Structures are given as C-alpha cells and as structure tokens.
Amino acid sequence: MxxxxxxxxxxxxxxxxxxxxxxxxxxxxxxxxxxxxxxxxxxxxxxxxxxxxxxxxxxxxxxxxxxxxAHRPAGPKPAERLAALRGALARLGLDAYVVPHADEHQGEYLPARAERLAWLTGFTGSAGLAVVTTERAAIFIDGRYTIQAGQQTDAALWERRHLHQEPHEAWLAEALPKGGRAGYDPKLVTVAWVEKARRAVEAAGGALVAVEENPIDTLWTDQPPAPISPTIVQALDVAGQDARDKRADLAEALRRDRLDAVVLTAPESVAWLLNLRGADVPHTP
CATH class of the missing domain: 1.10.150 (DNA polymerase; domain 1)
Structure with missing residues (x-):
C-alpha cells in the first residue's frame, strides 16, 4: 500500500x-x-x-x-494466461476446463469481477463459453459475435466455434483424452448443463469434475472485487404499484394455479417484486 x-x-x-x-x-x-x-x-x-x-x-x-x-489494469498476455490455466489444471489433476460467460445468478450482463471469459480469451461479448484442454482450446460464440470474436481472440490460440451449431459438450467429449477429467465451477452453471455435459463426457470415457476454487480466480491477480452499492427502494410514482400489492397479486396467481409457493431466482424478478434497485451491473435492475 x-x-x-x-x-x-x-x-x-x-x-x-x-x-x-x-x-x-x-x-x-x-x-x-x-x-x-x-x-x-x-x-x-x-x-x-x-x-x-x-x-x-x-x-x-x-x-x-x-x-x-491502486487498481490499474495489469497482467499477462493472452498466450501466457492460457498457459497459466493449463499449468493450474495440471496441478488440479484435470485434463480440461470449461469457462462460461456467467456469474452466480446466471446473468447475461456481468459485474467486472465475473468477466472470466474476457480475461482468459479477450472476448468481451455478452454470451459465450470456452473449453481448454492440455492440447486444444476453443471459444464458442453465437452469430452475433462472429466478427467480434475474430477481432478479439487469437486464432493461433483459440478455435472459434458456433455456440449452437457446434455444441461445446460434443467438442469437449471429442477433445478429452480417454479417462480424462473435465473440470467446471459449479457456481457458474445450471443443473441442466451439468447433466448434459456429464452424459457427453462419460459417454466418451471421461469424468466431469466440480472444482471448489475456480482456477481463473487464483490466476487473475488484478481481478476486480465484488461490486458494492446501496439498495434503493423505488418510489411509487416510478414503480407504478406498491410491492405489497405485487406480492398479493402473485399469491392470488399461485392460488389460481393450485400452487403453494414459487421460488424466484432471477435478480430482476426479485427487484421488480420488491420495488428495489441496485447498481452492481449497469443497465439492469
């Protein structure tokens, strides 16, 4: 300091x-x-x-x-970052690692701390995923980002694949060595993704492994902290409906559908229901 x-x-x-x-x-x-x-x-x-x-x-x-x-951008070049991740995988006993563009809330728009895909690859689009093995690395993007990915990632390091037309689970299963172990951060994926990826990897003779500590978080030495901002209660003239009335409407909808409860996991849904706003991520509630 x-x-x-x-x-x-x-x-x-x-x-x-x-x-x-x-x-x-x-x-x-x-x-x-x-x-x-x-x-x-x-x-x-x-x-x-x-x-x-x-x-x-x-x-x-x-x-x-x-x-x-005191927080100025720094750190290794893309090739060095990829090499460092492979070194971390070797220490963890892994043959591959999956890096989604995601945070713990499965949001499309992320706080700077969660931009792990951008740190590793250079790609800054709002949707994508990377898979790294000991010999190969691929980034999967959709049609919106074909040009951007070409401009931001090094073709000598990254194979560029279509996120939907060339499923990454199939690529991973093909690239993983027999008996190989593919790691992932369980905080950043859905149950449905785990089930689909596990079927593909195990069919190829490999194993899908949840990793407790994300190796990118240990390598990203200038990773931004988690954002902190006050929670703001929206005024009624902005929200349009009192939060108590919204909850009553939701309860009535549950009764009509013969349901006892609903679990809301999307931060935007919670923000709307309670008339709250934060500032962790720009341009979203």
Missing part, C-alpha cells in the same frame, strides 16, 4: 465513527469502485458515513480516488 493511499484511508476512516478501520474502508471502497458509476456520491457515502458533511465527503472522495488509482 502506498503512503498516499494509507493516509487517505486513515483520514477517511476516522470519520466513520468506528464503523470502519482503514482496512475495512478500503474493502468497502474497492467494492464501490468495482460497481458501475451510476450512483450519486452521496448514495455510496451513506454506506460509510451517513449524513456526511462536506469536509467528510471530500475526504471520502479522496480515499475512493486513491483506491481507484
């Missing part, structure tokens, strides 16, 4: 009234920096110093700027 960063954090932490020490404030501000810049300063400041004075606000802005300056 640089002297300027340490001084800015210590000064701003003193304004939190014991809520945060310098290390805790740094963690908070790293999350604020990682969140899209869609909030007014006063909104994120409420997380650290509720009702901050102008002087306190100035110190918080200085601390945030110092934290942001």
């Amino acid at each position: 640089t002297t300027d960063l340490a001084d800015a954090l210590a000064t701003a932490a003193a304004d939190t009234g014991g809520r945060y020490d310098a290390a805790g404030l740094q963690e908070l501000l790293e999350g604020v920096v990682a969140a899209p810049a869609a909030l007014d300063d006063r909104e994120w400041m409420e997380l650290a110093v509720p009702g901050a004075t102008e002087v306190q606000a100035k110190r918080l802005r200085a601390a945030k700027a110092a934290v942001a300056a």
Whole structure:
C-alpha cells in the first residue's frame, strides 16, 4: 500500500465513527469502485458515513480516488494466461476446463469481477463459453459475435466455434483424452448443463469434475472485487404499484394455479417484486 493511499484511508476512516478501520474502508471502497458509476456520491457515502458533511465527503472522495488509482489494469498476455490455466489444471489433476460467460445468478450482463471469459480469451461479448484442454482450446460464440470474436481472440490460440451449431459438450467429449477429467465451477452453471455435459463426457470415457476454487480466480491477480452499492427502494410514482400489492397479486396467481409457493431466482424478478434497485451491473435492475 502506498503512503498516499494509507493516509487517505486513515483520514477517511476516522470519520466513520468506528464503523470502519482503514482496512475495512478500503474493502468497502474497492467494492464501490468495482460497481458501475451510476450512483450519486452521496448514495455510496451513506454506506460509510451517513449524513456526511462536506469536509467528510471530500475526504471520502479522496480515499475512493486513491483506491481507484491502486487498481490499474495489469497482467499477462493472452498466450501466457492460457498457459497459466493449463499449468493450474495440471496441478488440479484435470485434463480440461470449461469457462462460461456467467456469474452466480446466471446473468447475461456481468459485474467486472465475473468477466472470466474476457480475461482468459479477450472476448468481451455478452454470451459465450470456452473449453481448454492440455492440447486444444476453443471459444464458442453465437452469430452475433462472429466478427467480434475474430477481432478479439487469437486464432493461433483459440478455435472459434458456433455456440449452437457446434455444441461445446460434443467438442469437449471429442477433445478429452480417454479417462480424462473435465473440470467446471459449479457456481457458474445450471443443473441442466451439468447433466448434459456429464452424459457427453462419460459417454466418451471421461469424468466431469466440480472444482471448489475456480482456477481463473487464483490466476487473475488484478481481478476486480465484488461490486458494492446501496439498495434503493423505488418510489411509487416510478414503480407504478406498491410491492405489497405485487406480492398479493402473485399469491392470488399461485392460488389460481393450485400452487403453494414459487421460488424466484432471477435478480430482476426479485427487484421488480420488491420495488428495489441496485447498481452492481449497469443497465439492469
């Protein structure tokens, strides 16, 4: 930690009234920096110093700027990243690894921390998947991204395949050596994907293996922190309907369909039902 960063954090932490020490404030501000810049300063400041004075606000802005300056892009080149992943797979006893464009919520639009596919391949589209083996690597994209993938990925490193016309499960089964082990992060895939991939891999004589710690997270040394932002309750004139009324309507729909409960897993659905908004990902609730 640089002297300027340490001084800015210590000064701003003193304004939190014991809520945060310098290390805790740094963690908070790293999350604020990682969140899209869609909030007014006063909104994120409420997380650290509720009702901050102008002087306190100035110190918080200085601390945030110092934290942001400490997180400048760095890291190895694409070929080095691919080689590093293969080295990690060897240490884990794996012969292949699947890297989806996904986060824990199965969202299409991801916070910067979850852009593992972009870190590994250079491809920044909103849909895609990569499979890496000890000898081959392929990126699977749909028709929207054919040109973009060609511009952003190195053809000497990555085979480019169509996400739907050339199923990655079949490619993986063909590329995996007999008795090979293919790893995946269970937090980033669906049950349906696991079942389909397992059938393909096992039919080829291999095994599908859930990996506890994503190897990309250990290799990505400047990986952004998870975003932190306040949850905002929408005013009725914006939401159009009170959240209590929405829940009553949902309960009535369940009764009509003779159901006892519904489980909502999509963050957008939860945000709509409760009239809440966050700022973890730009342009979505």
